[in-house]
Amino acid sequence: MKLLHRERNIVLKRRYSFRIALLFPSTYEASISSLGYQILYYYLNNFEDVFAERVVARDKELLSIETGTPLKKFDVILATAHYELDYIELVRAILRAGIEPLSERRNSPPLIIGGPSITAWPYPMSRIADAAFLGEFEASGREFVNTLFSLDKYNKKPFIEELTSVKGFWHPSKEKKEIVRVRDLDSSFHPIAQIQSEDAEPVWxxxxxxxxxxxxxxxxxxxxxxxxxGVRRERSFSVLKNLIEKGVEANDxxxxxxxxxxxFDTDLGERILNLLIEMGLKGSVPSIRIETLSDERAELIKKIGxxxxxxxxxxxKDDLRWKIGKRIDSQQIFNAVSYLAKHDLSVKLYYMFGLPGEKKEDLDNIVEQVKEIKKIIGSRNKIKVSANPFIPKPLTPLWKYEMLPLRELKERANYLRSSLSQYAEVEIYEPRMARKQYEINIKGVDADIMIIGEAMKNLERDE
Ligand code: SF4
Structure with missing residues (x-):
């Protein structure tokens, strides 16, 4: 058997009833950096009847990592999408694997798609996927596995009908869309052993x-x-402590x-960082809500390396920030940066441009703010700015606004790049790609033509 990647903690099974391909839309490095993907992998493999294998869309060959099985040969494909451009990558992978992309023309294997953008707005993939999953998979995972017994290689209809009767699974024939979520994270599955690659590193x-x-x-x-x-749910300290103790050992x-x-919404974040320091471990925290940062918390972040x-x-500008629902004023931003500066930490700042009602002076305010932040932090080398075009997203209150035309976005992007680069290292998400995300959503059920067309254009691209 040809091994695509050398890894530890891989799952292999001799006995099972169903083989599921977990199709990841991006690169192998991104797949091993995705906790959601790993949760799905180990969660499904906990079921005796299921053997879930990973297939990575941007690998050279569309074979499973575990057994080198072609994507086409699986009983079911479960695909994950993090945002709209992933749909194009997934369809490209399906085409490369010799699978028919349109649901009505494909009998096997059934394709089910989930992920944040699908949960918010499943329509663009509704003629391509056989069903969409909306929400957190573990909330309906057991019922999903039960439906696998109705699989028939020559007729997918009974399976899809049974599947879409399960909460969270959706098909255009089903009127009501329901997002399912896990209530109690403590009793929800979390993998201890995780994929550790011998020849690639996760992004962090x-x-x-x-x-x-x-x-x-x-x-x-x-x-x-x-x-x-939805609403915030957290794991308890004792559960996390147990996971961390076992996790660092199992993954070496x-x-x-x-x-x-x-x-840092509750004191759990601080307690966990203190635990890491006691255990002599390093750590990495995600993006922090500005008003929850303090001198003590910045110090803890520094101490975990x-x-x-x-x-x-x-x-x-404060009033525009408040209008988009982020009720933070500039002084709070400067305070947060001064805590970071005190502990010799660098800062990465996320901005958006093209917001509803945004004027030229609002862009100048971004530049002024970054200039001020540079004064506090002391050096251009310690500031990174990531500026992204505002994309109205379905399910959010700002979806009702139109996205700015491409030309206008490009002008604002160029203005920001040239004005900010003296104060910070600047990266700007390409307006063309941002518009594409929006257009896929706007087209709704008719987006299949655009998605398949884009996938075919990229078919010859080398991996
Ligand atoms: S942008 Fe606002 S709502 Fe979204 S995760 Fe951050 S703090 Fe929460």
Whole structure:
């Protein structure tokens, strides 16, 4: 058997009833950095009847990592999409694997798709996938496995009918869309052993990935993640302690990467960082909500060996920031940066441009703010700015606004790049790609032509 990747903690099975391909839309490095993908992998493999194998869309060959099985040969394909452009990558993978992309023309294997953008708005993939999954998979995972017994290689209809009767699974024939979520994270599955690659590194280096919480209560009006994941739920300290102790050992690592939309919302974040320090471990925290940062918390972040902290002012002017639901004022931003500066930490700042009602002076305010931040932090080398075109996302209150035309976005992007680069290292997400995400959503059920067309254009691209 040809091995695509050398890894530890891989699952192999001799006896099982169903083989599921977990199709990841991006590169292998991204797949081993995705905690959600690993949760799905180990969660499904906990069921005796199921053998779930990983297939990575941007691998040279569309074969499973575990057994080298072609994508076409699986009983079911479960595909994950993190945002709209992933649909194109997934369809490209399906085409490369010799599978018919349109649901009505394909009998086997059935294709089910899930992920944040699908949960918010499943329509663009509704003629391609046989069903969409909306929400957190573990909430309906057991019922999903039960439906596999109705699989028939020559007729997928009974399976799809049974599947879409399960909460969270959706097909255009079903009127009601229902997002399902896990209520209690403590009793929800979390993998201890995780994939550790011998020849590739996850984006944050080798570590144990630990999920602290899901959901977010801050209610920013543009935020897809919080709209999709709902109210905040966190794991308890004792459960996390147990996971970390076992996780670092099972993965032979000395670092923990934390996942949370709002890490310091309660004192759990501090307690966990103190635990890491006691255990002599390194760590990495996600982007921090600005008003939850303090001198003490910045010190803890420094002590776990993190060098840069990401915060998201979103825009430069207070009234525009408040209008998009981020109720933070400039002074709070400067305070947060001064805590980071005191502990010799660098800062990564996330901004958006092209917001509803944004004027030229709002862009100048971003530049002024970054200039001020540079004064506080002391050096251009310690500031990174990531500026992204505002994309109205379904399920969020700002979906009702139109996205700016491409030409206008490009002008604003160029203005920001040239004005900011003297104060910070600047990366700007390409307006063309941002518009594409929006257009896929706007086209809704008719997006299949665009998605398949784009996938075919890229078919010859080398991996
Ligand atoms: S704080 Fe962050 S995760 Fe929470 S709603 Fe606002 S942008 Fe979203």
């Amino acid at each position: 280096g080798r570590s144990y990935m630990a999920e602290i919480s899901r959901g977010c209560n801050w209610g920013c009006l543009f935020c897809l993640e919080s709209a999709v994941s 690592v000395d670092k923990v990467t934390f996942f949370s939309l709002s890490f 993190q060098k840069t902290v990401a915060i998201a002012p979103e825009t430069g």
